[in-house]
Amino acid sequence: MSVPTPLGDYSHLLPPSWKSVITSWLAEDTPSFDYGGFVVGEGEEEAIMWGKSEGVLAGVPFVDEIFAQLGCSITWHLKEGSAVSPTKETPKIKVATVKGPARCLLLGERVALNTLARCSGIAWKSRRVLVKAREAGFKGIIAGTRKTTPGFRVVEKYGMLVGGVDAHRYDLSSMVMLKDNHIWSKGSITQAVQSAKSVAGFALRVHVECQSLAEAREAIAAGADIIMLDNFAPTELNAAAAQLRQDWVQSGGEESEKKAGAKRCLIEVSGGLTEENMAESLCPDVDILSTSAIHQGVSTVDFSLKIQPKAK
Known part of the structure; x- marks a missing residue:
């Protein structure tokens, strides 16, 4: 299925309150002591984000802000709206590289992946329905x-x-x-x-x-x-x-x-x-x-x- 290019940078649509919502997500996920963080410490690490099933990449601004609030940096290798298309020969696609303290990478890991997975799933379903309607x-x-x-x-x-x-x-x-x-x-x-x-x-x-x-x-x-x-x-x-x-x-x-x-x-x-x-x-x-x-x-x-x- 061909994936049209998004018409613009949709992050400009986000309301002023959206960053405080992300703060609440992080607070919910680690409400007290960070025991796993104690294990890994604050040493600088690099992590690769992999896409392992078919979809459309969506939710980039949310993931950017999650890691920014934790003092990490992220470099995207796919543009938002692009297809994520693993194959038998290439079962996982390099989506992004995240750098920062090990403890902070892991504090953001699940919040970021859950948000990206859900947002991308909706984008992928939306795209399929739209393409099918246009084909009809x-x-x-x-x-x-x-x-x-x-x-x-x-x-x-x-x-x-x-x-x-x-x-x-x-x-x-x-x-x-x-x-x-x-x-x-x-x-x-x-x-x-x-x-x-x-x-x-x-x-x-x-x-x-x-x-x-x-x-x-x-x-x-x-x-x-x-x-x-x-x-x-x-x-x-x-x-x-x-x-x-x-x-x-x-x-x-x-x-x-x-x-x-x-x-x-x-x-x-x-x-x-x-x-x-x-x-x-x-x-x-x-x-x-x-x-x-x-x-x-x-x-x-x-x-x-x-x-x-x-x-x-």
């Missing part, structure tokens, strides 16, 4: 979901971006997503959308989860920016998306937008979509396909860190 002719957006691990969201969302997919909303403040519980509590889709728009203003999109074509039409009429066709069977999904697109065309389509300032509501599809079954849902009338399959239950990429023996 889908030109819309492939996105993750907010079903991320508390405390580890920044890493998981970062992995999606490196993998080439859309990270979707980051948190509850990022977009107004009205789901079934919001609608049931408020009384109707129309009331829920109107209530959301009264406080969200122009800066936030309003996104409505819909269980039927009738609900989707009500959400669009109420002013939703995005409607999600949730848990539709593939045949129902294709028919509903096509009908909603036809509604827009019959109302004047692009010419109506130019004249009246109207806009077409984006159509998102979600619910039980996986790498194996998503092809049935990749119809041309869908703008966004979102799935938690790119970050939940994903296999990690296998990395190891080995201190190099000194020449005798």
Whole structure:
């Protein structure tokens, strides 16, 4: 599988708080005495990080900061977003070289490898799903979901971006997503959308989860920016998306937008979509396909860190 080059340095996206999160990871992993560190001491050592299973390298800034906080330096031999591709002839790939006091290398070892393994696994799954969708002719957006691990969201969302997919909303403040519980509590889709728009203003999109074509039409009429066709069977999904697109065309389509300032509501599809079954849902009338399959239950990429023996 060809691996496209990432569009930029995603580390520039990281929030000001992210380095303090890493401090907490290190504190959690060694909350009291460092007994193993006593054994190895503070002598300067060099360690090689090896990639031992197929994947996409992701999580470089997190690993950089883990070792920086421990007084170690790291040199990467692969760029973030590159393929990690061991073969039978080359069963492990040299990913990075880390230098520093032996005790500090080992303090960072497991925290760094766990973070890199998880982030790279998400990037690899995201890339596979994206490539498969493009090969099937889908030109819309492939996105993750907010079903991320508390405390580890920044890493998981970062992995999606490196993998080439859309990270979707980051948190509850990022977009107004009205789901079934919001609608049931408020009384109707129309009331829920109107209530959301009264406080969200122009800066936030309003996104409505819909269980039927009738609900989707009500959400669009109420002013939703995005409607999600949730848990539709593939045949129902294709028919509903096509009908909603036809509604827009019959109302004047692009010419109506130019004249009246109207806009077409984006159509998102979600619910039980996986790498194996998503092809049935990749119809041309869908703008966004979102799935938690790119970050939940994903296999990690296998990395190891080995201190190099000194020449005798």
